[in-house]
Amino acid sequence: MNNERIVSALRILSTDAINKAKSGHPGICLGAAPIMNALLTKVMNITPECKDWLNRDRFILSAGHGAPLLYSALHLAGYDITMDDMKSLRQLGSITAGHPESDLIKGIDASTGPLGQGIAMGVGMALAERYYAAKFNTEDITLFDNYTYVLCGDGCLQEGVALEALSICGHQKLDKFILIFDSNDIQLDGETNMTISEDTKAKFEAMGFNYIRVEEGNDSDKIAEAINKAKSQNEKPSLIEVRTVIGHGTTLAGSCACHGAPIGEENSNLIREKFGWNYPPFEVPSDVYEDVKEAINHLGGTKYAKWVADYALYQEKYADKALELQKFLANDFALPEADSIPQGFDEATRKSGGKVLTEFQKACPNLLGGSADLTKSTNAKGLDGNNTKENPLGRNICYGVREHAMGAVANGITLYGGLRTFTGAFFVFSDYMKPAIRMAALMKVPTIFIFTHDSVMVGEDGPTHEPIEQLIGLRAIPNCNVIRPADARETYEAFKIAYTSHETPTVIILSRQNLVVTETSSELVNKGAYVVKDCSNPDYILLATGSEVSLAYEVSKLLDNVKVVSMPSEFLFNQQDEAYQRSVLNDRNKTIAIEMGATAGWYKYASRVIGIDTFGLSAPAKVLANYFGFTPEGIVNKILNK
Numbered sequence: 104m105n106n107e108r109i110v111s112a113l114r115i116l117s118t119d120a121i122n123k124a125k126s127g128h129p130g131i132c133l134g135a136a137p138i139m140n141a142l143l144t145k146v147m148n149i150t151p152e153c154k155d156w157l158n159r160d161r162f163i164l165s166a167g168h169g170a171p172l173l174y175s176a177l178h179l180a181g182y183d184i185t186m187d188d189m190k191s192l193r194q195l196g197s198i199t200a201g202h203p204e205s206d207l208i209k210g211i212d213a214s215t216g217p218l219g220q221g222i223a224m225g226v227g228m229a230l231a232e233r234y235y236a237a238k239f240n241t242e243d244i245t246l247f248d249n250y251t252y253v254l255c256g257d258g259c260l261q262e263g264v265a266l267e268a269l270s271i272c273g274h275q276k277l278d279k280f281i282l283i284f285d286s287n288d289i290q291l292d293g294e295t296n297m298t299i300s301e302d303t304k305a306k307f308e309a310m311g312f313n314y315i316r317v318e319e320g321n322d323s324d325k326i327a328e329a330i331n332k333a334k335s336q337n338e339k340p341s342l343i344e345v346r347t348v349i350g351h352g353t354t355l356a357g358s359c360a361c362h363g364a365p366i367g368e369e370n371s372n373l374i375r376e377k378f379g380w381n382y383p384p385f386e387v388p389s390d391v392y393e394d395v396k397e398a399i400n401h402l403g404g405t406k407y408a409k410w411v412a413d414y415a416l417y418q419e420k421y422a423d424k425a426l427e428l429q430k431f432l433a434n435d436f437a438l439p440e441a442d443s444i445p446q447g448f449d450e451a452t453r454k455s456g457g458k459v460l461t462e463f464q465k466a467c468p469n470l471l472g473g474s475a476d477l478t479k480s481t482n483a484k485g486l487d488g489n490n491t492k493e494n495p496l497g498r499n500i501c502y503g504v505r506e507h508a509m510g511a512v513a514n515g516i517t518l519y520g521g522l523r524t525f526t527g528a529f530f531v532f533s534d535y536m537k538p539a540i541r542m543a544a545l546m547k548v549p550t551i552f553i554f555t556h557d558s559v560m561v562g563e564d565g566p567t568h569e570p571i572e573q574l575i576g577l578r579a580i581p582n583c584n585v586i587r588p589a590d591a592r593e594t595y596e597a598f599k600i601a602y603t604s605h606e607t608p609t610v611i612i613l614s615r616q617n618l619v620v621t622e623t624s625s626e627l628v629n630k631g632a633y634v635v636k637d638c639s640n641p642d643y644i645l646l647a648t649g650s651e652v653s654l655a656y657e658v659s660k661l662l663d664n665v666k667v668v669s670m671p672s673e674f675l676f677n678q679q680d681e682a683y684q685r686s687v688l689n690d691r692n693k694t695i696a697i698e699m700g701a702t703a704g705w706y707k708y709a710s711r712v713i714g715i716d717t718f719g720l721s722a723p724a725k726v727l728a729n730y731f732g733f734t735p736e737g738i739v740n741k742i743l744n745k
Contacts, residue, residue, distance in 0.1 A: 104394045106323045109144060110136045111378040112179060112391045114352070117171035118374070119384040120192040120199070122365045127193060127201070130349040130361040131169035131256065133374070135285045137323045138345055139176050142252055142283075144398035145327035150407045151181040151399070154209040157235075157432070157520055158410055159403065160249045161212045161228045165221025165265075166256040166285065167202040168363070173211065174199050179387070179395040182210040186385055205518070206547050213518055214546045217538055218255075219262030222282065223508045225253040226272045227515020229280035229340070230490070230500070231522050234471070237495035239428055244417050246410070246428075250279045250334065257295045260284065260303075264538070267508030272340045273311025276492040280340040281333050282312075286320075287349040291362050303344060313341040320347035352377050427468070431521040436467040438599060441625050446591035448620040452613040452649070453555040455591040457482025459598045460525070460553075464498065467523070467602065471516070472551070473500035474527030475509050481613075483527025483553045500524075506532050510539025510552065517543075517550045523602060530554035530612060531561075531570045533577065543608035544582040551601045555613045557587065557649060558699040559731060562615075565721030575704040577610055584674040586628070587612040589652035590620040593671050596628035600675075607674075614650050616724055621656045623669060631676025632687050636667040643742065644694040646670055646709055651697045657735040658697075662742070670708075695742060699733055713741050 113136040121127030147160040164173045171192060178184040184199065191197035198207040202216035212228070215221040228251045236247040259265050272280055284303070288295050304314045315333055319325045326345055333341035350361030353370040366374075375381070382388065418425040430436055439462040446455055464470050464486045471485045478484045478499075485499030502509040509526050516524040528536065533554055543550045559569045578585050584607050588594040594613065601609035627633035632646075636656060642664040645655040652669045659665035668687055670676055676684065688694055688708055695713060696705035702714035715731055728734055732741055 104144065104398055105390070106140060107378070108391050109179070109394060110140050110323065111380050112387050113139055113172060113175045114378070115374060115380050116175040116178070116189060116385070116387060118366055118371060120171045120174070120189045122367065122371060123190055123384070124193040125365055127171055127365060128168040128363050129366045130289070131166055131285060132172040133351045133353065133361070134287055134320070134347040134349045135169060135172060135254065137321050138254060138283055138285060138326055138347070139172055141323040141326035141330065143176050143180060144395060145323065146330050146402070147252065148249065148403040148406045149180075149399065150403040151210070152404065153407060154182065155520070156407055156410070158247055158249050161225070161251040161519070163213045163221040163225045163251070163253045164203055164215055165219065165225070165253050165259045167215030167221065169254075170199070170201065170203045173203055177208065177210045179392060180399055181396055182208070184208060190385055204545070213515065214542060217542070218258045219265035219268075220511050220538060220542055222253050222255055222259055222265040223268035223511030224515035224518060225251045225280060225282070226268045226277065226508070227512040228519045229272070229277040230275065230512070231516045231519035232279055233277065233495045234490070234522070239424055241417075241421060244413050244420070246414065246417060250281060252281050252283060254283050254285060256285045257288070257290050257299070261299065264507040264511055267505040268512055269307075269312070270310055271502065271505060271508060271512065275490075276311065276338060277340045278337045281330060282340070282342045283330075284342060284344045285347055286344045287347045289349045289357065289359050289362065291359060293359050307342045311339055313339040315341060315343045317343060317345045320345045321351065431469045434469065434521070434523065434603070436469070438463065438602065439466050441592070441595045444595060446595070448591070449617050450591065451615055451617050452588050452590065452594045453480070453482055453615060455594040456553065456555075456598065456611065456613045457484070459595050461486070463598055463602060469521060470523045470525070470602065471498035471500065472513065472525035472527070473502050475502045475506045475532070476504045477528060480529070481527035481553060481555045483525060502526070506535035510536035510550075511542070513550050514539055514543050514546070514548050517548045518546070523549070523551065525551040525553055527553045527555070529556045529568060530573055531556070531568050533570075533573050533610075537576070540577065540583060540608060540610065541580055544580050547582065547606035548608060549601070549604040549606065550608045552608065552610045553613065554610065556615045557612045558614070559715060559719035559727050560614065560616045560650065560699070560724040561719070562724040562727060563721055566718040569719030570700065571715055571718060572701045574612065574698070574700045578673055578704060582607050583610060584608070584672055585610045585612065586672045587649035588628070588671050589623050589649055589669050590618050592620060592623045592625040593628050593669070596625040597671065600629055612649060616650065618650050619653045621653050623652065628671050629675060630679055630683065631672040631674065632668055632670035634666065634687055635669045636665070638664055638666040640664065641666040641693060644668060644688065644690060645697060646688065646694050646705070647697040649698070651699060651733070654733060654735065654738065655697050658738045658742075661735055661739050697738060699731070713738060
């Protein structure tokens with residue numbers, strides 16, 4: 104195998120694609136190509152034969168702007184990226200998008216671009232592997248022993264989400280997590296010494312990592328040697344700092360000038376000459392393809408063939424465990440019925456949610472998760488104890504006060520395959536998690552995000568803890584199902600929808616204060632909205648969500664000719680046919696939306712909105728309800744006195 108030719112192919116194919124697109128980031132592609140070669144041909148167990156092989160090694164390009172390098176590697180390896188795809192980099196309709204998108208290409212394990220998110224998702228994948236290994240491996244058959252490799256740059260390591268996730272990783276002793284640092288001292292604005300001066304080795308060792316440094320960043324063998332050294336121990340995650348030169352081989356090498364702009368024809372000719380590459384753009388000789396495929400087959404192909412044989416034996420010897428594994432992968436567990444869960448008729452939906460979540464976990468061993476140091480408040484807690492190296496089957500993940508990382512780690516767990524996971528936090532802190540929620544929606548990953556303390560009714564904690572604009576913000580995310588249940592009935596259905604979702608993350612918004620069950624229906628939550636109290640010719644149609652549904656119901660007793668509609672999920676309602684939508688909301692001019700939050704999002708359905716467009720206040724909840732007019736009498740007054 105000719106390392107130099109493979110590395111040259113990676114470098115030049117990447118830069119050819121960027122030049123043609125007249126857009127992209129060549130610096131990392133040129134500098135980190137030897138790292139990619141080391142992973143692709145010397146270390147990783149992957150196979151194009153079965154792209155979804157559950158025990159494949161995972162690779163995440165956290166520095167997502169280096170996407171052309173990843174595309175080039177997958178192309179050489181025989182994945183579903185053609186040379187025409189390489190030629191259409193960053194163009195409309197192309198699968199080779201500006202940053203990697205996992206839903207477009209099998210072989211990309213996670214969508215990346217926002218720096219640091221990939222690191223956190225990698226931590227989640229390593230957690231998932233450990234859970235699977237503890238659950239299904241036996242003394243004589245190992246089904247799960249894959250590694251998660253993450254390639255990052257200086258920018259990733261400056262992001263808070265990455266540092267939070269790495270702290271979790273070190274604490275959890277995730278020894279199958281290997282972070283490779285493309286260390287070139289350059290970021291977009293210039294040299295990294297403008298912004299950081301820390302001791303990388305000391306920092307990572309303090310977080311519980313094994314630290315390895317490779318000075319010869321242009322030597323794939325040295326890099327592979329370092330990775331294998333990291334794999335030889337099973338006590339800690341590893342950071343491998345590889346010293347590289349951004350834009351290697353060009354006149355722009357070592358400068359930020361090649362970070363985010365094509366290198367141009369002159370530099371393209373220069374690197375072709377420097378690397379002895381006597382081929383026109385987008386041409387790769389057959390020997391390179393053959394060398395890469397031979398290496399992959401030797402590594403991943405051999406291991407995959409053994410895994411298939413082992414799994415066949417596993418099915419014979421451990422039929423029950425094999426059947427359970429299939430249920431994991433199919434998400435095929437019988438869910439508890441609503442009437443089997445004790446539901447109070449005057450209780451906070453956070454309490455109802457805790458009950459439902461517990462019963463769902465009893466029925467579904469593939470469901471795990473945890474809260475950001477708020478378990479006692481959110482009731483979002485996993486079963487079987489805390490997940491640790493000593494207790495890898497514990498389904499409660501102690502995230503600590505790390506909301507940024509929690510969401511992204513959860514996405515990584517879900518991306519691994521076969522596991523369903525949830526997070527728990529106060530709703531106002533969804534702002535810390537929005538990047539992860541957005542990425543889940545983009546990747547079509549059905550992570551479950553649970554938020555409690557959903558309005559100014561938080562009370563004495565005051566405006567810093569009282570969400571106002573968060574509902575409208577999350578509802579605006581495409582492919583994101585935000586459900587705000589009105590009571591225990593709707594809460595059950597919200598969790599059922601969330602658990603059975605395939606391609607959409609679910610955000611469940613729960614109350615701190617007690618809510619009374621009215622004439623709601625759990626079965627109709629999947630319609631997004633439905634009629635709670637009908638009226639043939641209403642003067643008013645009161646449209647409400649969450650805690651305001653029972654309030655609207657009480658208002659209807661004080662006014663004549665009122666129809667009450669619960670809309671737990673705008674996302675689901677918008678998917679219904681026009682006939683159903685009209686049967687629920689047939690006159691916008693008569694519709695008044697009621698919700699303790701920002702009003703702007705409701706004018707699509709209502710001519711008037713009763714909400715809160717200011718920050719909250721610190722006072723007991725009942726005092727705030729009176730102050731903001733969210734009492735039956737207060738709402739009637741707002742309706743009648745326009």
